[in-house]
Amino acid sequence: MSDDKTSRTANILDVARLAGVSHQTVSRVLNDLPNVRPVTRARVEQAIAQLRYSPSPAARALVTRRTRTIGLVTPGASDFGPTSTAMHFNVAARAARYSVETVSSLDADAAGVRSIVEGLLRQRVDAIVLVVVDADVLEAVRGLDLSIPVVAAASVARRSPLIVSIDQYRGARAAVRHLAELGHERILHLAGPQRAPDAIERVRGWRDELAARRLEVVEPLHGDWSAASGYRLGADLDVAPDSAVFVGNDHMAIGLMSALRERGLRVPEEVSVVGFDDVPEAGYLYPALTTVRQDFAALGELIMQKVLVAVEEPESATADTPLPTHLIVRQSTRPVTR
Incomplete structure:
Protein backbone atom coordinates (compact mmCIF):
# COMPACT_ATOMS: atom_id res chain seq x y z
CA MET A 1 0.00 0.00 0.00
CA SER A 2 1.40 3.42 -0.95
CA ASP A 3 1.80 6.32 1.48
CA ASP A 4 -0.87 8.32 -0.40
CA LYS A 5 -3.29 5.43 -0.07
CA THR A 6 -2.48 5.07 3.63
CA SER A 7 -3.08 8.76 4.29
CA ARG A 8 -6.49 8.59 2.64
CA THR A 9 -7.69 5.49 4.51
CA ALA A 10 -6.08 5.68 7.96
CA ASN A 11 -8.48 6.36 10.81
CA ILE A 12 -8.38 6.57 14.57
CA LEU A 13 -8.65 2.78 14.94
CA ASP A 14 -5.65 2.24 12.63
CA VAL A 15 -3.61 4.61 14.81
CA ALA A 16 -4.69 2.75 17.96
CA ARG A 17 -3.68 -0.63 16.50
CA LEU A 18 -0.29 0.59 15.32
CA ALA A 19 0.48 2.29 18.63
CA GLY A 20 -0.77 -0.67 20.65
CA VAL A 21 -3.20 1.44 22.68
CA SER A 22 -6.96 1.89 22.94
CA HIS A 23 -8.87 4.24 20.70
CA GLN A 24 -9.73 6.27 23.82
CA THR A 25 -6.01 6.92 24.38
CA VAL A 26 -5.62 8.11 20.80
CA SER A 27 -8.60 10.41 21.30
CA ARG A 28 -7.01 11.86 24.46
CA VAL A 29 -3.78 12.55 22.60
CA LEU A 30 -5.60 14.15 19.66
CA ASN A 31 -7.58 16.40 21.99
CA ASP A 32 -4.52 17.18 24.15
CA LEU A 33 -6.11 15.81 27.29
CA PRO A 34 -4.17 14.87 30.45
CA ASN A 35 -3.59 11.42 31.98
CA VAL A 36 -1.52 10.05 29.10
CA ARG A 37 2.00 8.92 29.98
CA PRO A 38 4.71 10.70 27.99
CA VAL A 39 6.01 7.44 26.52
CA THR A 40 2.47 6.47 25.44
CA ARG A 41 1.81 9.92 23.98
CA ALA A 42 5.07 9.67 22.01
CA ARG A 43 4.09 6.25 20.66
CA VAL A 44 0.69 7.54 19.55
CA GLU A 45 2.24 10.61 17.92
CA GLN A 46 4.71 8.37 16.09
CA ALA A 47 1.85 6.21 14.78
CA ILE A 48 -0.02 9.34 13.68
CA ALA A 49 3.04 10.52 11.78
CA GLN A 50 3.73 7.11 10.25
CA LEU A 51 0.15 6.78 8.99
CA ARG A 52 -0.04 10.47 8.06
CA TYR A 53 -3.30 10.50 9.95
CA SER A 54 -5.30 13.69 10.36
CA PRO A 55 -8.90 14.00 11.54
CA SER A 56 -11.19 15.44 8.89
CA PRO A 57 -11.80 19.20 9.03
CA ALA A 58 -15.47 18.54 9.69
CA ALA A 59 -14.65 16.34 12.65
CA ARG A 60 -12.18 18.92 13.99
CA ALA A 61 -14.84 21.60 13.73
CA LEU A 62 -17.18 19.42 15.75
CA VAL A 63 -14.54 18.92 18.45
CA THR A 64 -14.57 22.62 19.30
CA ASP A 167 -24.71 -12.75 18.10
CA GLN A 168 -27.96 -14.03 19.60
CA TYR A 169 -28.75 -16.09 16.50
CA ARG A 170 -25.58 -18.20 16.58
CA GLY A 171 -25.74 -18.42 20.37
CA ALA A 172 -29.21 -19.96 20.09
CA ARG A 173 -28.06 -22.37 17.42
CA ALA A 174 -25.16 -23.47 19.63
CA ALA A 175 -27.55 -24.14 22.51
CA VAL A 176 -29.89 -26.24 20.35
CA ARG A 177 -26.96 -28.02 18.69
CA HIS A 178 -25.66 -29.01 22.14
CA LEU A 179 -29.03 -30.51 23.09
CA ALA A 180 -29.39 -32.31 19.76
CA GLU A 181 -25.90 -33.79 20.04
CA LEU A 182 -26.88 -35.14 23.47
CA GLY A 183 -29.58 -37.13 21.70
CA HIS A 184 -32.64 -34.96 22.39
CA GLU A 185 -35.12 -35.04 19.54
CA ARG A 186 -37.82 -32.86 21.10
CA ILE A 187 -36.34 -29.46 22.00
CA LEU A 188 -38.88 -26.95 23.26
CA HIS A 189 -38.31 -23.22 23.55
CA LEU A 190 -39.46 -20.76 26.20
CA ALA A 191 -38.83 -17.41 24.51
CA GLY A 192 -38.68 -13.83 25.70
CA PRO A 193 -41.15 -11.08 24.73
CA GLN A 194 -42.33 -11.23 21.13
CA ARG A 195 -41.14 -7.71 20.26
CA ALA A 196 -37.74 -8.02 21.96
CA PRO A 197 -34.93 -8.14 19.34
CA ASP A 198 -32.88 -10.57 21.46
CA ALA A 199 -35.85 -12.94 21.73
CA ILE A 200 -36.61 -12.66 18.01
CA GLU A 201 -33.05 -13.63 17.07
CA ARG A 202 -32.95 -16.51 19.56
CA VAL A 203 -36.22 -17.89 18.23
CA ARG A 204 -34.84 -17.61 14.69
CA GLY A 205 -31.68 -19.51 15.67
CA TRP A 206 -33.70 -22.21 17.48
CA ARG A 207 -35.96 -22.71 14.46
CA ASP A 208 -33.11 -22.85 11.96
CA GLU A 209 -31.09 -25.37 13.96
CA LEU A 210 -34.12 -27.64 14.39
CA ALA A 211 -34.88 -27.34 10.68
CA ALA A 212 -31.28 -28.17 9.74
CA ARG A 213 -31.56 -31.36 11.83
CA ARG A 214 -35.11 -32.16 10.69
CA LEU A 215 -36.39 -32.11 14.26
CA GLU A 216 -39.92 -31.34 15.37
CA VAL A 217 -40.80 -27.66 15.85
CA VAL A 218 -43.30 -26.98 18.64
CA GLU A 219 -44.32 -23.31 18.64
CA PRO A 220 -42.47 -21.44 21.39
CA LEU A 221 -44.14 -20.02 24.49
CA HIS A 222 -43.32 -16.42 25.38
CA GLY A 223 -42.47 -15.04 28.80
CA ASP A 224 -41.27 -11.65 29.99
CA TRP A 225 -37.64 -12.55 30.95
CA SER A 226 -38.60 -12.99 34.62
CA ALA A 227 -38.20 -16.12 36.75
CA ALA A 228 -41.92 -15.82 37.55
CA SER A 229 -42.84 -16.16 33.87
CA GLY A 230 -40.53 -19.17 33.50
CA TYR A 231 -42.23 -20.77 36.50
CA ARG A 232 -45.70 -20.02 35.13
CA LEU A 233 -44.92 -21.48 31.70
CA GLY A 234 -43.14 -24.47 33.22
CA ALA A 235 -46.13 -25.42 35.33
CA ASP A 236 -48.04 -26.61 32.25
CA LEU A 237 -45.23 -27.25 29.77
CA ASP A 238 -45.78 -30.40 27.74
CA VAL A 239 -42.55 -32.23 28.53
CA ALA A 240 -42.04 -35.94 28.05
CA PRO A 241 -39.10 -38.05 29.21
CA ASP A 242 -35.90 -37.15 27.36
CA SER A 243 -37.30 -33.75 26.36
CA ALA A 244 -35.09 -30.68 26.43
CA VAL A 245 -35.90 -27.00 26.86
CA PHE A 246 -33.93 -24.09 25.46
CA VAL A 247 -34.93 -21.09 27.56
CA GLY A 248 -34.69 -17.47 26.39
CA ASN A 249 -32.69 -16.32 29.41
CA ASP A 250 -31.30 -17.65 32.69
CA HIS A 251 -33.92 -16.10 34.95
CA MET A 252 -36.73 -17.79 33.05
CA ALA A 253 -34.71 -21.02 33.21
CA ILE A 254 -34.50 -20.69 37.00
CA GLY A 255 -38.29 -20.39 37.19
CA LEU A 256 -38.74 -23.32 34.81
CA MET A 257 -36.50 -25.62 36.85
CA SER A 258 -38.44 -24.75 40.00
CA ALA A 259 -41.73 -25.62 38.28
CA LEU A 260 -40.34 -28.88 36.92
CA ARG A 261 -39.08 -29.84 40.37
CA GLU A 262 -42.53 -29.24 41.87
CA ARG A 263 -43.99 -31.48 39.15
CA GLY A 264 -41.60 -34.27 40.14
CA LEU A 265 -39.51 -33.97 36.95
CA ARG A 266 -35.78 -34.16 37.50
CA VAL A 267 -33.24 -31.93 35.73
CA PRO A 268 -31.24 -33.23 33.92
CA GLU A 269 -32.20 -36.89 34.42
CA GLU A 270 -35.58 -36.44 32.71
CA VAL A 271 -35.39 -32.95 31.17
CA SER A 272 -32.29 -31.08 30.00
CA VAL A 273 -32.38 -27.29 30.34
CA VAL A 274 -30.22 -24.61 28.68
CA GLY A 275 -30.46 -20.90 29.49
CA PHE A 276 -28.97 -17.74 27.99
CA ASP A 277 -26.83 -14.92 29.51
CA ASP A 278 -24.75 -16.72 32.17
CA VAL A 279 -25.95 -14.60 35.06
CA PRO A 280 -23.72 -14.73 38.18
CA GLU A 281 -26.10 -17.19 39.89
CA ALA A 282 -26.11 -19.69 37.01
CA GLY A 283 -23.11 -21.69 38.21
CA TYR A 284 -24.45 -21.97 41.76
CA LEU A 285 -27.89 -23.41 41.05
CA TYR A 286 -28.67 -27.07 41.69
CA PRO A 287 -28.06 -28.37 39.16
CA ALA A 288 -25.70 -25.73 37.80
CA LEU A 289 -27.18 -24.24 34.66
CA THR A 290 -25.83 -24.88 31.16
CA THR A 291 -26.12 -21.54 29.39
CA VAL A 292 -24.88 -19.23 26.65
CA ARG A 293 -22.48 -16.56 27.90
CA GLN A 294 -22.55 -13.02 26.52
CA ASP A 295 -19.57 -10.64 26.86
Missing part, protein backbone atom coordinates in the same frame (compact mmCIF):
# COMPACT_ATOMS: atom_id res chain seq x y z
CA ARG A 65 -18.31 22.52 19.98
CA ARG A 66 -18.44 19.21 21.80
CA THR A 67 -19.64 18.80 25.38
CA ARG A 68 -18.04 15.36 25.81
CA THR A 69 -21.41 14.12 27.04
CA ILE A 70 -23.32 11.13 25.66
CA GLY A 71 -27.02 10.53 26.14
CA LEU A 72 -27.82 6.93 27.11
CA VAL A 73 -31.40 5.71 26.73
CA THR A 74 -32.07 2.48 28.63
CA PRO A 75 -35.26 0.44 29.13
CA GLY A 76 -37.26 0.90 32.28
CA ALA A 77 -36.90 -2.76 33.30
CA SER A 78 -33.83 -3.98 35.22
CA ASP A 79 -33.16 -7.09 33.12
CA PHE A 80 -29.63 -8.50 33.34
CA GLY A 81 -28.56 -7.97 29.72
CA PRO A 82 -29.56 -4.31 29.26
CA THR A 83 -28.38 -3.41 32.77
CA SER A 84 -24.98 -5.03 32.19
CA THR A 85 -24.65 -3.37 28.79
CA ALA A 86 -25.37 0.07 30.27
CA MET A 87 -22.93 -0.48 33.14
CA HIS A 88 -20.04 -1.52 30.90
CA PHE A 89 -20.75 1.28 28.45
CA ASN A 90 -20.47 3.77 31.31
CA VAL A 91 -17.09 2.29 32.23
CA ALA A 92 -15.84 2.62 28.63
CA ALA A 93 -17.18 6.18 28.37
CA ARG A 94 -15.38 7.25 31.56
CA ALA A 95 -12.15 5.74 30.23
CA ALA A 96 -12.55 7.97 27.17
CA ARG A 97 -13.21 10.99 29.44
CA TYR A 98 -16.85 11.32 28.42
CA SER A 99 -19.72 11.80 30.83
CA VAL A 100 -23.01 9.95 30.39
CA GLU A 101 -26.50 11.32 30.88
CA THR A 102 -28.76 8.28 31.41
CA VAL A 103 -32.52 8.31 30.87
CA SER A 104 -34.73 5.26 31.41
CA SER A 105 -37.57 4.85 28.93
CA LEU A 106 -40.76 3.17 30.12
CA ASP A 107 -42.58 3.95 26.87
CA ALA A 108 -41.83 2.14 23.62
CA ASP A 109 -44.03 4.37 21.47
CA ALA A 110 -42.56 6.88 19.04
CA ALA A 111 -43.86 9.89 20.97
CA GLY A 112 -42.26 8.77 24.23
CA VAL A 113 -38.90 8.05 22.62
CA ARG A 114 -39.00 11.31 20.68
CA SER A 115 -39.59 13.23 23.91
CA ILE A 116 -36.56 11.60 25.56
CA VAL A 117 -34.32 12.24 22.56
CA GLU A 118 -35.42 15.89 22.34
CA GLY A 119 -34.61 16.32 26.02
CA LEU A 120 -31.11 14.95 25.47
CA LEU A 121 -30.62 17.23 22.45
CA ARG A 122 -31.42 20.24 24.63
CA GLN A 123 -28.52 19.17 26.83
CA ARG A 124 -26.23 19.35 23.77
CA VAL A 125 -25.04 15.75 23.95
CA ASP A 126 -22.50 14.72 21.31
CA ALA A 127 -24.23 11.40 20.57
CA ILE A 128 -27.05 9.20 21.78
CA VAL A 129 -26.73 5.52 22.70
CA LEU A 130 -29.85 3.41 22.68
CA VAL A 131 -30.10 0.06 24.48
CA VAL A 132 -32.91 -1.61 22.56
CA VAL A 133 -35.28 -4.15 24.12
CA ASP A 134 -38.24 -3.45 21.84
CA ALA A 135 -38.05 -3.40 18.05
CA ASP A 136 -40.55 -0.52 17.90
CA VAL A 137 -38.16 1.74 19.82
CA LEU A 138 -35.41 1.22 17.28
CA GLU A 139 -37.74 2.00 14.39
CA ALA A 140 -39.04 5.11 16.15
CA VAL A 141 -35.55 6.52 16.63
CA ARG A 142 -34.53 5.58 13.07
CA GLY A 143 -37.40 7.76 11.87
CA LEU A 144 -36.07 10.88 13.59
CA ASP A 145 -33.99 13.40 11.66
CA LEU A 146 -31.15 14.09 14.09
CA SER A 147 -28.00 16.17 13.74
CA ILE A 148 -25.95 13.86 15.99
CA PRO A 149 -25.17 10.16 15.67
CA VAL A 150 -27.35 7.54 17.36
CA VAL A 151 -25.60 4.24 18.19
CA ALA A 152 -27.93 1.36 19.05
CA ALA A 153 -27.19 -1.84 20.94
CA ALA A 154 -29.72 -4.02 19.16
CA SER A 155 -29.84 -7.64 18.03
CA VAL A 156 -31.07 -7.37 14.46
CA ALA A 157 -30.29 -9.42 11.38
CA ARG A 158 -29.24 -6.41 9.27
CA ARG A 159 -25.84 -4.77 9.72
CA SER A 160 -25.20 -1.05 10.14
CA PRO A 161 -22.21 1.11 11.16
CA LEU A 162 -24.35 2.47 13.99
CA ILE A 163 -25.71 -0.84 15.32
CA VAL A 164 -23.70 -3.11 17.61
CA SER A 165 -24.78 -6.45 18.97
CA ILE A 166 -23.93 -9.84 20.40
CA PHE A 296 -21.25 -7.43 27.99
CA ALA A 297 -17.92 -5.79 28.81
CA ALA A 298 -16.84 -6.20 25.18
CA LEU A 299 -20.22 -4.89 24.04
CA GLY A 300 -19.91 -1.76 26.16
CA GLU A 301 -16.43 -1.14 24.78
CA LEU A 302 -17.63 -1.65 21.21
CA ILE A 303 -20.50 0.80 21.69
CA MET A 304 -18.06 3.46 22.90
CA GLN A 305 -15.74 2.73 19.99
CA LYS A 306 -18.65 3.29 17.60
CA VAL A 307 -19.51 6.56 19.34
CA LEU A 308 -15.94 7.85 19.01
CA VAL A 309 -15.78 6.97 15.34
CA ALA A 310 -19.24 8.45 14.67
CA VAL A 311 -18.34 11.71 16.41
CA GLU A 312 -14.70 12.11 15.36
CA GLU A 313 -14.38 10.17 12.08
CA PRO A 314 -17.88 9.56 10.69
CA GLU A 315 -16.61 8.88 7.16
CA SER A 316 -14.61 5.88 8.40
CA ALA A 317 -17.52 4.12 10.17
CA THR A 318 -18.04 0.49 9.13
CA ALA A 319 -20.47 -2.28 10.04
CA ASP A 320 -19.06 -4.92 12.38
CA THR A 321 -19.74 -8.62 12.78
CA PRO A 322 -21.78 -9.25 15.98
CA LEU A 323 -19.72 -10.28 18.99
CA PRO A 324 -19.57 -14.05 19.57
CA THR A 325 -21.22 -15.96 22.40
CA HIS A 326 -19.84 -18.96 24.28
CA LEU A 327 -21.71 -22.09 25.35
CA ILE A 328 -21.00 -22.92 29.01
CA VAL A 329 -21.80 -26.58 29.69
CA ARG A 330 -22.75 -27.41 33.27
CA GLN A 331 -24.92 -30.00 35.02
CA SER A 332 -28.42 -29.11 33.77
CA THR A 333 -27.91 -31.07 30.55
CA ARG A 334 -26.97 -34.72 30.02
CA PRO A 335 -26.94 -37.31 27.21
CA VAL A 336 -30.12 -39.23 26.50
CA THR A 337 -29.93 -42.86 27.64
CA ARG A 338 -31.83 -45.25 25.41
